[in-house]
Amino acid sequence: MSNAPLSPFKGDEHDFLKVRNRGRKSTKKAVIQTGTKLTIEPDLCLAWAEEVLAKGWCTDHDLDQLIDSCEGNGDPDELRINLERNLELVGLTPNGDNPEEADLWDAKSVVSADDLADIIEVTLTRATRLPGTQRFVMDKSDEQQLLEPMVRAKQELLLGILASKAAVEAILDIVGKIADGSRDPGSFSLRTIIPLRPGHSETSEVMAASESLKLWHISGRVLDGKRRREALAALDAFDLSLAYQKALVASLKAEEMDFDQAIHLDRLVTAYESANERLIVEHLPYARRYAARNVEPNEDPEDVFQVAFLGLQRSTRRFDPDRGVRFVIYCAFWMKQALTRWRADEGSSIRVPVHRHEDLAKLDAALDRLDTRGDGAVSDDDLATELEWTVDQVRQFRKVPRKAEHPDGGEEWDALMPETAASDVFGQAETERIVTEILAELPDRQADVIRMRFGIGRETNMTLEEIGQIYGVTRERIRQIEAKALDFLSHPGRIRRLRTLLGYDGGRRSNPLTSTAPDDANSDEPAEEGKTLTVGCHPELTQHCHRDLTRPVVMLAGS
Secondary structure: OOOOOOOOOOOOOOHHHOOOOOOOOOOOOOOOOOEEEEEOOHHHHHHHHHHHHHHOOOOHHHHHHHHHOOEEOOOHHHHHHHHHHHHHHOOOOOOOOOOOOOOOOOOOOOOOHHHHHHHHHHHOOEEEEOOOOOOOOOOHHHHHHHHHHHHHHHHHHHHHHHHOHHHHHHHHHHHHHHHOOOOOHHHOEOOOOOOOOOOOHHHHHHHHHHHHHHHHHHOOOOOOHHHHHHHHHHHHHHOEOHHHHHHHHHHHHHOHHHHHHHHHHHHHHHHHHHHHHHHHHHOHHHHHHHHHHHOOOOOOHHHHHHHHHHHHHHHHHHOOHHHOOOHHHHHHHHHHHHHHHHHHHHOOOOOOOHHHHHHHHHHHHHHHHHHHHOOOOOOHHHHHHHHOOOHHHHHHHHOOOOOOOOOOOHHHHHHHOOOOOOOOHHHHHHHHHHHHHHHHOOOHHHHHHHHHHHOOOOOOOOOHHHHHHHHOOOHHHHHHHHHHHHHHHOOHHHHHHHHHHOOOEOOEOOOOOEEOOOOOOOOOOOOOOOOEEEOOOOHHHEEEOOHHHHOOHHHHHOO
16 A cells, blocks of 8 residues: 555545524525545556656657546646656656657666655645635624633733823824825825815724824823823724734844833734634634625626635634624625625625625615516606605616627717817917916926816816825825815905906806816816817817816906
């Protein structure tokens, strides 16, 4: 018998789909390959090795014959590559289909037939299993045993950060940079932080936590009693990402005076990461079962599992045991959200905002119900009654495009294009002069940002991200510069002067100017066709507008 390693399988191939006697039963069989099984007869390997060594060469046909004798679900191309590599290591190189016409080896291999047979058997024998394919059994006690080390490690890590003065100062410095737009918050926290929207719930919580931590830091750094609990709550509110925690430790190691504290923090981060990984590994079968149940037609089950795994991974960082919810239920909602967002991003030509998918699903279900009851024509009033929405909400959601529509002929494409306005050379030159004078009142950087953002004097406009790359700052910082410039231009005195220069009388336009402002105030992309401002019909001053532009520059058109 051969000593080829073979890892035994424990349980059935679809154990991860099994549940206990109570609870939901899984009726959907997994269609994924959950493992690889390969076996080959040792006697056949020995006979093949003796034959090849006796001839002194082997052909591609010999390799194909050997691979065909292997039983299992391995990839033939992968098996061929592995065989060729192992044969080359012992001095045997396949010579194609006509070895007699090729150059033979200078010397025969010195490997014995038994050793070569063992090598072949090891190559063609395999028993592997994908992670998360075992049966998932998780009681409350089992879950508690996994959560307690993670909660304890997180608490010790937060206390370790508070004990380091340099670490607290570094965190407060980062929050300050995020607030002024010079730092991207994505790598700092798992929370959604939008500095330009102070009313945003998570942003306001982070900023309030920053003020609380700053007050604790400058008032003596008390690590006892109520003051310590408040500092811990503030630090916990930041929801620091693992990447930033490691970067923080690396920056502390670079400072020789804080090297010991950095080593201590490094151990705490490693302990927290290990407890987190153990929780993830134990719930992998649940993630695979969730993916198998929720896979849709034309989707790769393994891709769905990868997305569900991302949701599971994120849920471990956001879970709070004090809320009284079991982790298995909590992570299911995160996996559902991850799948919904993934399908919204990848599954359609027209991307619908994720928070609208649930409403659209309710609308589709109501349409199906009412369609089966009536003659097929469902009115907005019927839908509003069925969904308990307003008629305006129903009309809004029914107008949401679900798929891209392409015109059939050239005439239909031409109908989509706006009509070219009549040429007005004098109006173009005069309007260009007025806009140049207005922008000259701004600082150079603000004026350049306005020109690039709205395409003034340029062939196209630019996004916040593109402008930020030119200046080496974040898109949030460019947005702040833009907002400051627009506030300056929106002064009532400047608006009155613009109306006078452009020939407006009593609010009535005397020039053929058009103005249409877009609806999306937060869009970073250029405005779509039909949402443009045409000033004096000058082609270079056809500006894609932001909602903030309605205060100053859209006043050029007398809006």
